[in-house]
Amino acid sequence: MTLSGWMVxxxxxxxxxxxxxxxxxxxxxEPEAPAHMHAQDEIDTHDRE
Amino acid sequence: MKIYGTPAARKTVRPLPSRQSDFLPAKKxxxxxxxxxxLAVTGSAVGLGNFLRFPGKAAQYGGGAFMLPYFIALFLxxxxxxxxxxxxxxxxxxxxxxxxPGIFRVVWxxxxxxxxxxxxxxxxxxxxxxxxxxxxxxxxYAWKFATGSMALGADPSRYAEFFARYVGLSAHGSAFNLSxxxxxxxxxxxxxxxxxLNFAIIYRGLGKGIELFCKWAMPALVxxxxxxxxxxxxxxxxxxxxxxxxxxNGLGFMWNLGWGGQTVWQALANSQMWLxxxxxxxxxxxxxxxxxxCYASYLKPNDDIALSSLxxxxxxxxxxxxxxxxxxxxxxxxxxxxAGVVAATRSxxxxxxxxxxxxxxxxPLGQFVGAVFFFLLFLAALTSSISMLQPAxxxxxxxxxxxxxxxxxxxxxxxxxxxxxxxxxxxxxVALDTFDFWIGSxxxxxxxxxxxxxxxxVMGMERGFEEIQRGxxxxxxxxxxxxxxxxxxxxxxxxxxxWLFQTAGQYVRKIGSDPVVAGSVGFLVxxxxxxxxxxxxxxxxxxxxxxxxxxxxx
Numbered sequence: 162m163t164l165s166g167w168m169v170x171x172x173x174x175x176x177x178x179x180x181x182x183x184x185x186x187x188x189x190x191e192p193e194a195p196a197h198m199h200a201q202d203e204i205d206t207h208d209r210e
Numbered sequence: 211m212k213i214y215g216t217p218a219a220r221k222t223v224r225p226l227p228s229r230q231s232d233f234l235p236a237k238k239x240x241x242x243x244x245x246x247x248x249l250a251v252t253g254s255a256v257g258l259g260n261f262l263r264f265p266g267k268a269a270q271y272g273g274g275a276f277m278l279p280y281f282i283a284l285f286l287x288x289x290x291x292x293x294x295x296x297x298x299x300x301x302x303x304x305x306x307x308x309x310x311p312g313i314f315r316v317v318w319x320x321x322x323x324x325x326x327x328x329x330x331x332x333x334x335x336x337x338x339x340x341x342x343x344x345x346x347x348x349x350x351y352a353w354k355f356a357t358g359s360m361a362l363g364a365d366p367s368r369y370a371e372f373f374a375r376y377v378g379l380s381a382h383g384s385a386f387n388l389s390x391x392x393x394x395x396x397x398x399x400x401x402x403x404x405x406x407l408n409f410a411i412i413y414r415g416l417g418k419g420i421e422l423f424c425k426w427a428m429p430a431l432v433x434x435x436x437x438x439x440x441x442x443x444x445x446x447x448x449x450x451x452x453x454x455x456x457x458x459n460g461l462g463f464m465w466n467l468g469w470g471g472q473t474v475w476q477a478l479a480n481s482q483m484w485l486x487x488x489x490x491x492x493x494x495x496x497x498x499x500x501x502x503x504c505y506a507s508y509l510k511p512n513d514d515i516a517l518s519s520l521x522x523x524x525x526x527x528x529x530x531x532x533x534x535x536x537x538x539x540x541x542x543x544x545x546x547x548x549a550g551v552v553a554a555t556r557s558x559x560x561x562x563x564x565x566x567x568x569x570x571x572x573x574p575l576g577q578f579v580g581a582v583f584f585f586l587l588f589l590a591a592l593t594s595s596i597s598m599l600q601p602a603x604x605x606x607x608x609x610x611x612x613x614x615x616x617x618x619x620x621x622x623x624x625x626x627x628x629x630x631x632x633x634x635x636x637x638x639x640v641a642l643d644t645f646d647f648w649i650g651s652x653x654x655x656x657x658x659x660x661x662x663x664x665x666x667x668v669m670g671m672e673r674g675f676e677e678i679q680r681g682x683x684x685x686x687x688x689x690x691x692x693x694x695x696x697x698x699x700x701x702x703x704x705x706x707x708x709w710l711f712q713t714a715g716q717y718v719r720k721i722g723s724d725p726v727v728a729g730s731v732g733f734l735v736x737x738x739x740x741x742x743x744x745x746x747x748x749x750x751x752x753x754x755x756x757x758x759x760x761x762x763x764x
Contacts, residue, residue, distance in 0.1 A: 162465065166274055173535070180528075184517065187521075188245060188518070191517070
């Protein structure tokens with residue numbers, strides 16, 4: 162394996178791994194909405210003609 | 211109302227007016243958590259292509275040189291299209307639509323719009339019909355490795371013979387013919403189990419079915435891949451008489467710049483490589499299937515999509531580049547050498563189901579590693595196949611008012627007929643190949659083009675950017691909107707046009723010369739007409755419930 166091969170491998174693998182870890186970290190940092198806030202309520206809008 | 215994101219994001223985005231929430235119809239399905247939807251979308255994207263197609267293409271087109279057009283396509287095509295799909299999906303969901311015909315109806319207030327969305331039903335359902343068959347091969351191979359019945363020795367022809375017999379490549383109907391063999395050599399039990407699993411998960415619904423399953427399946431998939439990766443990276447030089455077939459050279463074959471005497475510039479001058487790299491990004495992220503929009507439609511109107519979409523794409527890329535890129539080709543190289551890898555990577559099925567089983571049998575702990583690898587492929591396929599059913603379920607439920615049981619039963623019947631057709635006409639995998647070309651390639655390109663034009667030109671840059679930024683966990687540079695509007699459609703049309711020019715001729719000619727190909731295309735046309743009729747019925751229902759003039763947007 163050549164030096165350029167090592168560089169391509171480390172850059173490619175490092176980039177996707179770093180991006181994944183950063184994204185997961187950011188997702189975990191965000192406050193999660195409570196489950197009941199995610200569930201769509203059954204709403205009758207009375208907006209039907 | 212909480213708006214996530216950077217100060218810049220907060221400044222540019224206004225929360226969805228409360229007025230719009232009033233348009234939400236009665237709806238029971240929703241994601242239970244943010245990580246759940248991210249894992250579900252990642253699971254939908256991660257499939258066999260990550261571990262078989264990507265390494266094969268990279269090795270075929272010069273290893274490391276392939277990564278440049280690959281990452282360029284990721285930023286110019288993959289990420290923008292993923293954001294567009296997420297944004298349109300959440301926008302449609304805010305108006306009570308989960309199926310692509312409904313989502314298109316909201317995005318483009320035209321009577322024609324829902325009918326363009328029919329492709330968002332046809333594509334996942336038709337792909338499911340043959341993908342489930344491949345999923346069954348993975349499960350069957352995992353079982354055979356686990357039970358030790360896959361030890362076929364070092365003769366490659368025995369693996370080819372086994373694969374042909376197992377899949378029924380020799381004659382039409384041979385996969386159903388159990389008189390000459392035993393059940394253990396038939397793919398049918400694995401196929402039945404896969405069908406049951408898929409529909410059991412779908413029947414349980416979005417939160418308790420798809421989300422719950424992906425929450426354990428995706429980590430399990432990564433663990434399986436890491437086990438196989440550790441084995442591959444510790445292979446060293448298994449055959450001392452062939453010192454050139456070392457792990458280091460195997461990694462070099464996959465990652466070195468320039469290959470086979472080619473310089474990196476010669477490799478980059480190969481237009482075919484740019485085409486293949488764009489195609490790989492396009493397929494690996496599952497953009498253009500209509501699935502991402504369907505999944506995103508179950509989000510709340512102010513849930514983040516910018517960071518979630520990026521995370522799902524990153525997770526898929528991690529599985530593809532960091533795991534798939536380090537496993538398949540280096541493992542094949544240390545046992546087969548350069549010539550063997552070149553021959554094996556010409557066909558994904560050859561690499562996955564004939565070459566790799568032989569390699570696993572040749573390596574220490576191979577039986578265990580083989581079982582883990584094929585179970586990993588099975589999990590990757592299963593998390594993808596369940597996502598293919600949801601768009602049609604969404605239409606049957608929201609468009610026709612069917613209950614879950616009726617929707618699952620109807621879709622189960624339709625997909626069972628299609629899969630039986632593909633399994634029966636198995637000689638040379640002609641039916642499977644025809645479905646894959648017309649649906650898994652042509653229709654996906656068409657739908658992706660429609661989606662990116664709808665987002666960039668019909669929804670518009672301002673409205674689209676506001677949609678992406680609403681509730682965003684990260685700030686998406688506005689440059690991406692210009693990319694979505696101008697670069698992505700042009701990129702897509704060029705790639706699609708060139709690809710069609712190179713490949714379509716032989717497939718069109720086959721329709722006239724091969725009755726199975728003609729029958730397969732006829733089957734797909736019938737399926738398209740069926741979904742067209744369902745959509746027409748759904749549109750009539752929507753017009754009664756929510757006429758256009760009452761569906762004013764923000």
